[in-house]
Amino acid sequence: MRSPSPECERAGDCLRIAGFIALCTLSCALPSDLAAQEGAPGAFLEPPTLENLSSEPNTVEVELTAAPARLSLVPGGPTEVWAYNGTVPGPTLEVSEGDRVIVHFRNELAYPTTVHWHGIHLPFTADGSPFHPVAPGESFVYEFTIHPGTAGTYWYHPHPHHDTGRQVAMGLHGAIIVRDPGDALPETLSERLLVLSDNRFDRDGQIAFAEPGSRQARIDEENGREGEVLFLNGRVTPELAIASGEIQRWRVINASGARTYRLALSGHSFVHVGSDGGLFEHPREVGEILLAAGERVELLVRAGEDPGSTAVLRSLPYDRYLPQTRPADWTDTLAVATLRYSDGAPVDAVAIPERLRSVRALDPATATGERRMTLTKNRINGRMMQMDRIDEVAELGATEIWEIENLVGMDHSFHLHGFPFQVVERDGEPVSEPVWKDVVNVPKRSTLRFVVRFDRYPGKWMFHCHILDHEDAGMMGVLEVREP
């Protein structure tokens, strides 16, 4: 297979390509030689769901293969990608609380990889961290249980040491939906899965990476690699249908390697009902949503009552950058999708409960330890990742406060494997409602504190910046959770 192309060297080149794409995506026919993604370009389609091969109750057994593929993503292709089961995004893993999950994974790439089940509370050996690479041609069976209270929106992606950003950019990412049989939101709400990603292409429609040592490479190293083409479920500005007056439940995943989305829907507000680890206790009406790399949200979107009209889901400008490497076009507003109201009569509104669920609050007063993580360029606490070094040691069952201090003038998104946490303070201001998180944006020159409990699973757990170029460069450490 061809190597990822370094040809799209200058941002201007890619912007021109992006402009071209914007003009013709809706009308470009699928090349006939593709093992193509289903559906016409521009149409909103959700990724397929992984087929459950098990007939056992409360058991989900699936097969997942990472392999090269050729897909129609942008004009000029087909684009050579790395895909899970042939699609980008990969097929969605749908499970319920209490399920036993068995994933038969095969690596048909030419490189070692892993599958990291991002945000899932599971055994160390099933985490798909850099400690457990799967060699080319090899297989691995991931087994874990979905614990009660963890219903929410998660995702999976590779996590090989020094190569996560490239593998995700090449197409390896997919959604996980964990369902709660007692979900408080009405079943009649139609649900949409929105996997956001971005990418950069050369003139031949191939995924492009900066030439090592180039100015673009320096920018990517600093900002993380951003692509000028935005995708929603692998399509450029697709169109979602919604009935007038209808309320939809959106599960949104930021699967980009670096980009932060500041989402707004023209003429609409969102009802923010959930975050990384599932529903809040209470819904919140907001005008926009900030979604850093790796984060997820659950939103309720209510269509207006004007049949046939449209609204644009946009990503507004957000300055997460150092001024040294801030992109020239960072003030641009980017279209993500179009929401089109159907022509039929408005549907009746569905009542949304004021209380969504009870979230067990971790009590900071029970913390037996406190750790401080200082974020600087490609470093945590002044150190870069070493696989043979344990950076932190915690006792199984302990509750701790972690203080994350971002010392530099750009945002970092901090991710802890294996154990969800609750942010309790931002820049000295308390956070009132408990919300389960596994990635949190730490804005430039700011500090936050979270409380975490190391339940159930000993092992070596990564903590890192989820700007994948930063992670790959060494902005990562190892927490070992040990039996008392």
Next chain:
Amino acid sequence: MNLNLNPGDIMTTPRTLQLIAFLGLVPLMILLAAVQTPAAAQDVAASAVSVVEVEAEDYAFRMPGEIPSGWTTFELANRGDEHHFMLIARLPDGMAYDDYVTDVVMPFNERWYDLRDGRIDSDDVMPLLTEDLPEWFWNVEFMGGPGYLAPGLSGTATMNLEPGTYIVECYMRTADGEMHSMEGMLDPLIVTDEPSIEEIPAANMRVELSEAGMSVDGYLEQGTNTFEVHWMDHPDGTFGHDVHIMRLEDSTPEEVVEWLNFLNTDALAEPAPGTFVGGINMMPAGSTGYFTADLEPGQYLLVSVYTGAMGVLTEVTVEGS
């Protein structure tokens, strides 16, 4: 204490002559920036000091974003594994941190890359920068800040700061040739109208920096020494004076000056030629600033980065008590 270095001793090496040649090409701009001195009317006796604690990591400052105006002591603790310093500069009215980064630091950095990667010669750097930099750069006022500090050491610098928009910066270099400022050691600092409330430090050493060289008076002691530094002038065609103290170990003063010359591609990166224990960065002519340094018995070099090659340096000895 011995003041036993003849400044003329280091003026004779070819490398030094090359540096002097460069200095002759340095445009007047930086000098102009340095001599625009609102602090020239500093009233030392009547003023007071506030203390700002700063930690330097690899590669970031931990410090407040806003401080009172007036006499201010910056206590810099180097928590990193590399040398760091903290240059403080006041921006002209109407200019912001982002302007400094994009219009000043970035052109400097691009020319540094050109030099580092062999696309231009050192002789080309300053003429090109003269074209690159905006007019307002020549009105930037360099206002001191703690000088070069080795890992694990702490030092202070005390200056009188007027209200305004400042930047703080360390442009030492990483092993792979990146300026620390590009790695994150470049921050905005707002000095407010609120006055500071403490007293200026009492000095046991007096340093005068001038075109004639560096004069040092007083008695150096084992332990903490406080230096009162006077900028008498800035020589034409130079960046201007500052002063840093380095414990001389295996290096000669000439080697130190070479390492400090930012036009040398291996300069300002680890390993340093010795252990820098403090100092104060450049201030306008007519200014007075203070710094402290903890000194163990041994031989030290007091050196100005940009005028050391012209003889603004002095070798001293700290005797054991």
